[in-house]
């Protein structure tokens with residue numbers, strides 16, 4: 001059972017969506033066609049990434065298949081238990097360089113879990129430096145989750161994903 005997240009914080013100081021937004025259609029980009037399932041926040045290489053709430057690290061590693069444009073480079077996925085509904089959910093952080101946790105670690109809200117990777121390196125997935133941040137409510141099968149939804153591929157379902165900014169805002173309002 002994952003630790004209960006009583007409150008949630010944003011993962012990055014000065015968090016601002018400045019890149020692909022949640023459910024933005026990026027079908028014009030050859031590297032990653034589909035509907036973007038998270039939010040991208042531009043930041044400097046070395047920016048501290050913090051756990052959004054109490055949880056347990058369920059994935060910590062490099063995107064399988066890297067290096068290749070269109071991947072997340074270093075990834076951390078944290079499992080959390082919702083304090084009200086008791087349902088599980090997952091926070092996902094991509095394009096990470098140095099990581100300060102391992103799979104199986106329990107983390108606290110605000111704990112630094114990683115630093116953003118350098119631009120155009122395997123850690124960053126060969127992108128300009130930014131954080132890819134996503135909230136997933138679907139079943140966890142131990143494998144890296146997709147970053148894009150494409151109809152017909154059966155890789156994920158749109159209803160498993162939430163707007164990260166809205167999810168955190170709403171979570172802290174429901175008592």
Ligand SMILES: [Zn+2]
Nearest residue numbers: 020039040132
């Ligand atoms: Zn992204």
